[in-house]
Amino acid sequence: MVGLDGWKRTNMLGEIKKGLGGREVIVMGFVRETRDIGKLRFIILGDITGNAQVLLKGKEEIARFGDFTKESVIAVKGTVKENLEVVSGAEIVPSDIRLITKAETPLPIQVYGRTDALLDTRLDWRFLDIRKPKNALVFKIETTIEMAMREYWIKNGFLEIHSPKLMGAPSETGADLFPVVHFDRTAYLAQSPQFYKQMAMCAGLDRVFEIGPVFRAEPSNTTRHGTEYTSIDMEMSWIESHEDVMEFEERWLVHVMKRVKETHGEEIRKMYGVDVIVPKLPIPRISFNEAKNISNKAIGKTGADDDLTDEGERVVGETINRKDGSEFVFVKEYPWSKKPFYHMRKEDDPSVTKGYDLIFNGVEITTGSQREHRYEVLIHQAKEKGLSLESVKFYTDFFKYGVPPHGGFGFGLTRLIKQMLHMENIREATFAFRDMKRLFP
Numbered sequence: 001m002v003g004l005d006g007w008k009r010t011n012m013l014g015e016i017k018k019g020l021g022g023r024e025v026i027v028m029g030f031v032r033e034t035r036d037i038g039k040l041r042f043i044i045l046g047d048i049t050g051n052a053q054v055l056l057k058g059k060e061e062i063a064r065f066g067d068f069t070k071e072s073v074i075a076v077k078g079t080v081k082e083n084l085e086v087v088s089g090a091e092i093v094p095s096d097i098r099l100i101t102k103a104e105t106p107l108p109i110q111v112y113g114r115t116d117a118l119l120d121t122r123l124d125w126r127f128l129d130i131r132k133p134k135n136a137l138v139f140k141i142e143t144t145i146e147m148a149m150r151e152y153w154i155k156n157g158f159l160e161i162h163s164p165k166l167m168g169a170p171s172e173t174g175a176d177l178f179p180v181v182h183f184d185r186t187a188y189l190a191q192s193p194q195f196y197k198q199m200a201m202c203a204g205l206d207r208v209f210e211i212g213p214v215f216r217a218e219p220s221n222t223t224r225h226g227t228e229y230t231s232i233d234m235e236m237s238w239i240e241s242h243e244d245v246m247e248f249e250e251r252w253l254v255h256v257m258k259r260v261k262e263t264h265g266e267e268i269r270k271m272y273g274v275d276v277i278v279p280k281l282p283i284p285r286i287s288f289n290e291a292k293n294i295s296n297k298a299i300g301k302t303g304a305d306d307d308l309t310d311e312g313e314r315v316v317g318e319t320i321n322r323k324d325g326s327e328f329v330f331v332k333e334y335p336w337s338k339k340p341f342y343h344m345r346k347e348d349d350p351s352v353t354k355g356y357d358l359i360f361n362g363v364e365i366t367t368g369s370q371r372e373h374r375y376e377v378l379i380h381q382a383k384e385k386g387l388s389l390e391s392v393k394f395y396t397d398f399f400k401y402g403v404p405p406h407g408g409f410g411f412g413l414t415r416l417i418k419q420m421l422h423m424e425n426i427r428e429a430t431f432a433f434r435d436m437k438r439l440f441p
Helices: 059-065 119-124 133-155 194-202 242-272 288-299 310-324 375-384 393-400 413-420
Strands: 024-037 040-047 050-057 073-082 090-101 179-182 185-189 207-215 228-237 285-287 328-332 349-353 355-360 363-370 406-412
Touching (some): 024 050, 024 090, 050 073, 133 207, 133 242, 133 413, 194 393, 194 406, 228 242, 228 413, 242 328, 242 406, 288 328, 310 328, 310 355, 310 363, 363 413
Parallel strands (some): 285 328
Antiparallel strands (some): 024 040, 040 050, 073 090, 179 185, 207 228, 363 406
């Protein structure tokens, strides 16, 4: 409850609707718009739950309460009156209005109604941009997603860990690192919690997850990459292969998508014009070679590369959607040449890993695999990748004293939201985005 000189908010604005007629309320919010029609003034007041209309009648009342600039914050005490001409079916007739903070004018970007501001300008004024209900919905969805993820993990015996974000050695290949000064030595911002998830397997924690920031010094300026983002990670022991990891992920994902659809499906349809589709199990699986054939045929390219391009992922996603009616597809068994040294290789074909990517509406949102848990093999693979054994010694030491077979995945939270809402740019799905040029706000 918010206090204001003895006033306490009794209702959120989204609660002002038909059926509350005659009730006295105190509401608080942002002045979205004011309109004068004859001797009436209509104030559209907004908060995170929605908008409500405040009605001022007559010149005296309008003069008494004064005018308010757009996005000023006010408190209104009044009586709810049913009005079927209002979307909510009710409005507030005030007995008193208090100005809490006055907004400067003009606004740098339009908040209520349509805005023509470019995305970079919107990001410069992100705190105003998020006041728009459509943009605020992203963070309601994000909250539901994380709650559902934790719900499923905990129900299935997972423990939450919090790995360090300052590391003394690279956590992946050694490229794309952010070095930072750590007293008298150089440290690095963590690219992934990968090594620490596996440390947890070596510690006997059996099943773990983490939701936290990761940092990639990638010199890219795309609609799907950032230099800091929220990574969703899990690791589980006692698996037979990467198939076990995929089976767990698809069940976990169905649980998450169901929660989003139940909680926000109507709002998403109204504001974004898309339906949340819960995937049917099993999610289609194709090999990397099959994916490359689909991509090459569609793009008109020949020859074999060791990775799928962004365009290739899009084509594969569209093809599987047409063929199987699935927005999701697992692409498994990527070439060893493109994967980290800790991925396990297939026994019958060492050029291929026991790993996979999950593609959602044409964009990769997950990379997972069975990890190599045999110490001697891990050392050999690190050498083969040209890594300094000294730089990864703290990690490889985990495997000297017994470790169960295990695997897991890293999952992009904002990519999931971007693809679910059919957004054009991942920046719109991120609270305060970071890329090569942006460090503010």
